[in-house]
Amino acid sequence: MQRNIAILFETRIIRLFCYGFLSIILALYLADVGLSESQIGLLFTLTLVGDAGISLWLTTSADRFGRKRTLIIGALLMAGAGLVFILTNNVIILMTAAIIGVISPSGNEIGPFLSIEQAGLTQIVPNEKRTQIFAWYNLVGSFATATGALSGGWLAQILQSQGMGAGSAYRVILIGYAFGGFLLSLLFLWLTSDIEVPKSNLVNSSGRILGLHKSRNVILKLSALFALDAFAGGLIVQSMVAYWFHVKFGVESGMLGSIFFGANFLAGISALLAVPLSKKIGLINTMVFTHIPSNILLMLVPLMPNLPLAIGLLLLRFSISQMDVPTRQSYTMAVVTPDERSAAAGVTGIARSVGASISPVLTGIFLSIPALFSVPFFLCGGLKIVYDLLLYRSFQTMKPPEETK
Numbered sequence: 454m455q456r457n458i459a460i461l462f463e464t465r466i467i468r469l470f471c472y473g474f475l476s477i478i479l480a481l482y483l484a485d486v487g488l489s490e491s492q493i494g495l496l497f498t499l500t501l502v503g504d505a506g507i508s509l510w511l512t513t514s515a516d517r518f519g520r521k522r523t524l525i526i527g528a529l530l531m532a533g534a535g536l537v538f539i540l541t542n543n544v545i546i547l548m549t550a551a552i553i554g555v556i557s558p559s560g561n562e563i564g565p566f567l568s569i570e571q572a573g574l575t576q577i578v579p580n581e582k583r584t585q586i587f588a589w590y591n592l593v594g595s596f597a598t599a600t601g602a603l604s605g606g607w608l609a610q611i612l613q614s615q616g617m618g619a620g621s622a623y624r625v626i627l628i629g630y631a632f633g634g635f636l637l638s639l640l641f642l643w644l645t646s647d648i649e650v651p652k653s654n655l656v657n658s659s660g661r662i663l664g665l666h667k668s669r670n671v672i673l674k675l676s677a678l679f680a681l682d683a684f685a686g687g688l689i690v691q692s693m694v695a696y697w698f699h700v701k702f703g704v705e706s707g708m709l710g711s712i713f714f715g716a717n718f719l720a721g722i723s724a725l726l727a728v729p730l731s732k733k734i735g736l737i738n739t740m741v742f743t744h745i746p747s748n749i750l751l752m753l754v755p756l757m758p759n760l761p762l763a764i765g766l767l768l769l770r771f772s773i774s775q776m777d778v779p780t781r782q783s784y785t786m787a788v789v790t791p792d793e794r795s796a797a798a799g800v801t802g803i804a805r806s807v808g809a810s811i812s813p814v815l816t817g818i819f820l821s822i823p824a825l826f827s828v829p830f831f832l833c834g835g836l837k838i839v840y841d842l843l844l845y846r847s848f849q850t851m852k853p854p855e856e857t858k
C-alpha cells in the first residue's frame with residue numbers, strides 16, 4: 454500500500470510539474486509560430502475536447518481493463534503530444550495532436566490520470582483518511598505546478614537572454630514536457646495490483662452505462678454541475694491569464710512564472726486547509742462557502758489600476774480557491790460503490806473537460822476585441838457562483854459515510 458501511494462504521489466508531482474512548466478509559454482509559443490488569438494483559443498478548445506473523448510473511453514473501462522494499464526497509455530499519449538508540438542509548426546497537425554494527445558493549456562490536470570489515481574487511492578486508504586490523502590495529493594500537485602511554472606517561465610527568458618530565439622527556447626520546454634510523459638510511463642509500471650478493483654466487487658457489465666450502475670443518477674447530476682464550474686474555469690486557463698498579464702501590463706515570461714509559482718503555491722496550501730474545515734462543517738459546505746468569496750476576488754482582478762494590485766488580488770484569490778478541490782474529489786469517491794470509482798471520477802472529470810473545452814475559444818475571441826479584453830474574468834466568477842448555489846441546493850442533505858456516523 455505504501456509503495457502504491459508513494460508512486461501515485463511521485464507521478465502526480467512529475468505530471469503537474471510538466472503541466473506548469475508548459476502552461477506559461479504555451480500560448481506564447483503558439484503566437485510565435487504564427488497563430489492568432491482566436492486560433493490559439495480554438496486549439497485549446499480542441500485540446501480539451503479531445504481529452505474529454507479519450508479520457509471518457511479510458512476511464513469508464515479502467516476498472517475492468519486495468520487501472521495500471523490505462524495510466525501507462527495516458528502517459529504515452531502525453532509524451533507523444535509533446536513530441537509532435539516540438540517537431541512541427543503546421544496548424545492542422547498541431548490541432549490533431551492536441552485532440553489525440555495530452556496537452557494541458559491550464560497547468561491543471563488533464564487526461565485520464567486524476568480519475569484513475571483517485572480511484573486507486575480510495576481503494577487503499579480508509580474513509581476517515583480519504584479527504585486528508587486527497588488534500589496532500591492536491592498540495593503536492595499545486596506545489597509541482599508552481600515550481601514548473603516558475604522553472605518554465607524563467608528558463609525560457611534565460612535562454613532568450615543568451616541569444617536563443619523565442620521559438621527555440623519554447624521548444625526546450627516542450628522537450629522537457631515530452632520527457633516527463635515517458636518518465637511517467639516507466640513509474641506506472643511499478644504499481645501493484647492493490648490499486649485494482651477486487652474481482653469480488655465487480656458487478657455484471659450488462660447493467661452499466663458509462664461504467665456506472667447504482668450511483669448513475671447521482672454522478673450524472675454532479676457531472677452537470679461540475680461541467681458548469683469547468684466551463685467557467687475554462688474562460689481563464691492559466692496560459693490565457695498569463696497572456697492577459699503579458700498584454701495588459703507587459704509582463705515577461707520570467708515574471709509570469711514567478712506570479713503563477715506564488716498562485717499555485719497558495720492554492721496547494723488552501724487545499725490542505727480544507728481538511729480541518731471539512732471535518733467541522735462537512736464536505737459540501739466547505740466546497741461552497743470557500744468557493745464563493747474566491748470568485749468575487751477573481752472578478753475584482755481586472756478592475757485593479759496597476760500590476761501590483763492585480764497580482765495581489767490574484768494571489769489572494771488563489772489562497773482560498775482550491776479548498777473545494779480535495780473535498781469535491783473525496784465527496785465523489787464517497788458516494789459511489791468501489792467498482793464505480795474510476796468511472797465516477799472519469800465521468801465527472803470528462804464533464805469538467807467538456808465544460809472547459811468550450812470556453813477557451815470564447816476567451817480567444819474576447820482577447821482579440823479590446824473592449825471585451827477583461828470579460829472572461831467577470832463571466833468566470835459569476836458563473837462559478839451560480840454553480841456554488843446550485844450545488845448547495847442539490848447536495849447539502851446527501852452525506853458521505855464519515856459524516857453519517
